[in-house]
Structures are given as structure tokens and as C-alpha cells.
């Protein structure tokens with residue numbers, strides 16, 4: 202079975218802690234996306250699973266066995282590298298054939314498998330070309346073919362789409378998902394592109410500075426980010442955050458910011474009290490904010506960006522903090538310089554302890 | 564351009580001029596224009612043919628061996644091992660050693676009375692290998708190989724550095740064993756470097772002079788009389804600039820033709836469009 206389990210894995214290079222105390226279970230046949238900013242250790246995690254890097258601590262399991270001491274070639278994995286790592290002196294056919302040949306498979310059998318893999322990725326007319334004679338997208342498919350030809354249990358992919366142009370990237374995204382469903386294999390997919398993560402993943406594993414922040418389905422990560430980092434990392438335009446202190450006005454607990462008092466739901470009040478956070482970061486998704494003539498947060502409209510299908514209204518609060526509001530084309534858009542009030546449903550706010558970044562409440 | 568003219572074109576022209584005059588047996592007699600007839604004489608002379616044969620052997624002894632050793636050392640040094648830096652310096656050090664120093668070192672090592680090598684080989688107080696007609700060329704070749712390994716090592720190391728790590732990792736995942744990886748991935752990717760090293764190594768070998776001058780002076784029985792040394796010998800010991808000029812022109816053509824053949828032959832095997 203193709204599940205992958207990391208237990209207490211850590212790895213450092215010199216003084217850099219690339220991966221810290223990492224626990225992750227990837228289910229059989231799951232498409233798991235490791236998402237995080239550049240340098241957060243995603244590639245390192247993938248390379249540890251592949252066996253290209255030894256963890257300092259912890260165990261790696263693939264299927265039902267611990268593979269810490271198993272060579273990469275015997276782990277029953279295949280990897281697609283960011284730059285594809287095709288052998289430049291071999292034809293497409295030989296590139297796809299190479300892993301089979303290395304395993305000593307007889308030629309007739311190999312030829313059948315290569316033809317099949319090439320066919321499924323539309324590479325048949327290109328079999329006699331060399332990588333230098335292919336476009337980026339074609340190279341990418343050769344790399345995929347080389348990976349699938351062995352029928353591994355687990356595919357590891359390190360930013361496989363990052364070298365493609367925007368249009369091809371979108372198209373290949375879909376193809377990759379279809380391929381994964383068809384082959385019914387487990388995929389661990391590394392990217393720093395949140396759109397790839399959101400659209401492709403069964404579950405997202407969001408990383409920051411070598412540690413896991415949250416592992417959950419994309420919708421869950423978006424709706425209930427587990428930390429301030431995840432909240433700000435996922436979503437475009439990113440979530441607005443306003444920092445304030447819990448305070449009572451007329452007996453009602455709210456978050457007092459220098460731009461105004463933000464009211465809370467009873468559940469949130471309880472959670473804030475229970476958390477004993479001194480300073481609270483209030484997160485508001487841009488599409489959850491309304492612009493009206495009255496409301497809790499007075500603001501001035503600084504800039505209006507029109508994207509055709511939507512408008513981004515950048516507002517400035519009384520204390521100069523910026524808040525971005527996303528409006529559809531069906532609502533009136535305020536003029537730049539207008540004085541407005543921002544409103545929102547308390548239930549759609551996200552609260553975090555500003556000191557630790559932990560989520561407060563559900 | 565002027566510098567080029569003075570140091571390249573003039574000697575070249577002068578050499579062609581010289582090659583058409585026979586040098587008289589006694590100094591002070593005027594040299595005589597003989598045109599191309601001197602070429603015929605020299606090119607079939609025993610002295611020249613012997614030199615040609617010895618030089619060919621010398622190239623065959625030194626170039627492949629130097630290359631293979633350099634490649635092996637480079638592969639060894641490319642491993643990610645502790646303390647590998649020190650090794651790299653040691654391997655590359657022969658390049659920094661001048662021909663003269665290398666020759667003196669080996670001359671001493673091969674000395675019949677005090678030489679370490681002769682001691683190890685149990686040949687103390689016998690004739691030095693450098694005076695042994697059978698082994699002298701081999702001995703000189705060994706010194707040359709030792710000298711050239713450093714250069715081959717540096718070239719091969721640079722070539723190996725240029726092989727992307729990702730490819731080697733792909734090999735690891737694809738399951739290529741050491742030998743398969745070397746044969747199917749590393750060597751093909753290294754082939755432009757190897758090709759370059761073969762051409763340069765051949766040219767260097769053809770031009771070897773210092774070690775002959777210091778170790779054997781072309782002896783014993785002319786068995787180490789390489790072309791360049793022979794040319795030098797003709798001019799400075801035999802006083803025959805005419806013969807020397809003919810041989811120099813022959814050497815020029817041999818070098819050029821060899822290099823061209825190598826480029827033709829090898830280019831076909833090493834190109835993979837990039």
C-alpha cells in the first residue's frame with residue numbers, strides 16, 4: 202500500500218534547521234500537497250522521503266516498512282524533479298526506458314511498457330528526439346513518463362510545473378490530477394504556489410520554517426486556518442489582519458484597535474477569555490468585508506484596483522493600517538478618497554494570539 | 564599583431580626557408596639551396612623514422628594512461644567524503660610542478676645507487692632503467708604520465724562538477740548501479756571534456772622535451788629520441804639547422820593532422836545538441 206508516514210523527522214544543514222520535528226501521514230492514493238514559502242524545507246522533506254537525504258532523527262515509512270536504511274531505488278517511489286533531470290544525451294525512448302533497464306528487465310517487456318507510458322502522455326511521435334529538441338511542456342511529460350513507467354507506489358514531485366508558462370501550467374494541473382486518479386497512486390507534491398495547492402490537493406500540508414503548520418483539506422485550510430501564518434499565506438488577496446487588545450465596552454467583550462472597536466460573537470468571547478491572550482490579531486478575508494455608511498471601522502478609500510471580474514478596494518483605517526476589500530461587479534464601488542465604514546459578520550472573523558500566532562477558538 | 568608577426572610568422576617563414584637549404588658539414592661554408600630535395604632525404608632517414616616511431620609509442624603510452632588515471636582520481640575526489648579537499652590539492656599538485664623539478668625527482672628515484680624505486684625493484688647497482696634500451700622510454704613515459712595526470716585530473720574534475728546533481732539523483736532513484744551510472748550517464752556527459760583532454764594531451768605529448776633533455780638526452784640508442792628533442796639535437800649538437808627545419812615542419816603537420824582527425828572522429832561521438 203502506498204501510504205507514507207514521517208515520525209519525528211528532523212534535518213539540519215550546519216546551523217540551519219531545514220526540517221523540525223515533522224509528523225505527517227500521507228494516505229494511500231492521496232494527492233497531498235506540501236505548501237510553503239521558499240526555503241521552508243519542502244524539498245528537504247521530499248528528498249528525505251525519496252532517500253536522497255538522510256534525516257538526523259525520526260523514521261520514514263513507505264507502505265508498511267521503515268525505509269530509513271533502504272536505498273532510493275528500492276523504496277518503490279518515483280520522483281519528478283523541478284528541472285526534470287532528463288538525461289540530455291539519451292532519446293526520449295531511452296530516457297523512459299532507463300529505470301527499467303537499470304532493473305534488468307528484458308527488452309521486449311521494456312519496450313511494451315515504454316510504448317504504453319509514452320502513449321498515455323502523448324509522447325509517441327517524440328520518442329526519437331533528445332530533450333534539447335523538446336519544448337518545456339514536452340520535457341515535463343517525458344519526466345512524468347519516466348516516473349510512471351515503473352508503476353511506483355508513491356510519486357514525489359518537486360515543483361514540476363514551475364518551469365511552464367501560465368497557460369500550460371493550468372492545463373497540466375488538470376492532466377496531473379487525471380493521471381493520479383487513473384493510476385490510483387499516492388502523490389506527494391511540493392509547491393510554493395497556493396493556487397496549485399488549493400486546486401490539486403486532497404489535503405494540504407502547510408509548512409513554515411521547517412515545521413508543519415496545518416494539514417487539512419484545502420477548503421478547511423481556507424475556512425479555518427490553524428495559525429496566523431496559514432491565514433496570511435493562503436488566499437489572494439491575503440487575509441487582512443488588524444491587531445488589538447481584548448477590552449470591554451458597555452460590558453461587551455470586543456477587540457479594541459486604534460481604528461475602532463471590533464465586536465465578537467459569544468463563542469469568540471469565551472475563547473478569547475480562555476486563551477488569556479494579551480494581544481489579538483483579527484483576520485478578515487477581503488471578500489467578507491462590506492463597505493457601508495455605518496459600521497464598526499471607519500476608513501478612507503485609498504486606491505481602487507479593477508480586475509474586470511472583481512474590484513480590490515484598498516482602505517486605510519484611522520491608525521493607517523491597510524485593509525483590502527474585495528467587491529464583486531454587482532455592488533457599487535466607492536470613489537478613491539471617500540470616507541466609509543467597514544462592516545463584517547463577527548462569525549467570519551479569525552482570531553489569533555498575536556504573540557504565538559495560534560488560532561483562538563474554532 | 565606586431566608581436567604575433569615577430570614571434571609566430573617570422574619563425575615560421577624562416578623555418579620554411581631553412582628547410583630548403585642544406586647545412587654544410589663544416590661551419591662557415593655557405594649553405595646551399597637544395598629546394599625540396601632535402602625533405603625526401605630527411606623524411607626517409609633512419610634517424611627521423613626512429614624518432615617518429617618513438618614519438619608515436621610515447622604518445623600511446625602517455626595519453627590514454629594519463630587520461631584514465633586523471634579520470635579515476637577525479638571520480639575518487641568527486642565523492643562526498645571527509646577530508647577530500649586535501650586529496651584534491653595533492654592530486655592536482657603535479658601540474659604545479661615544473662618539468663625540471665619532476666625530472667630531477669624521478670632521476671633521483673631511479674638512480675641506481677640511491678634511488679628508492681630501484682631499491683624497491685631490487686635492482687640496486689644494476690644499470691639504471693634510464694640507461695636500459697628496453698625500459699628507458701617506459702620510464703620517461705611514467706614521468707610524463709605523472710606530470711600530465713594533474714592536468715587531466717583538473718580537467719576531469721571541472722567536467723564532473725558540470726554534471727548536474729539532479730541527474731545523479733535521478734540515477735539513484737532510477738536504480739542505476741555505480742557502473743551503469745558511470746557508463747550511461749557520467750561518461751557520456753563527460754565526453755566533451757574527455758575529447759578536449761585527448762586533443763590537448765596529444766599535443767602536449769608530441770611536444771615533450773624537458774624530461775628527455777634532463778633524463779636521457781634521447782638515449783640509450785636513440786630509444787627516447789622524441790621528435791622535438793631530435794630537432795633540438797640537430798640544431799645545437801649536430802649543427803644541422805636544415806634537417807631540423809624539415810623535421811619541425813613534419814612535426815607541425817603531424818600535430819595538425821592528428822588534431823583534425825581527432826576532432827572529426829570524436830566530435831561525431833560527443834555531440835548531443837544542447
Ligand SMILES: Nc1ncnc2c1ncn2[C@@H]1O[C@H](COP(=O)(O)OP(=O)(O)OP(=O)(O)O)[C@@H](O)[C@H]1O
Nearest residue numbers: 214217218219238239240241242243244245246393
Ligand atoms: N545542501 C544544503 N546545504 C545547506 N543548506 C541547505 C541545503 N539544502 C537546503 N538547505 C537549506 O535548508 C532550508 C530548506 O531548504 P529546501 O530546499 O528544503 O527549501 P524549499 O522549501 O524547497 O524552498 P524552495 O521553494 O525555494 O525550493 C533552506 O534554508 C536551505 O537554505
Ligand SMILES: [Mg+2]
Nearest residue numbers: 243244245359
Ligand atoms: Mg525546493
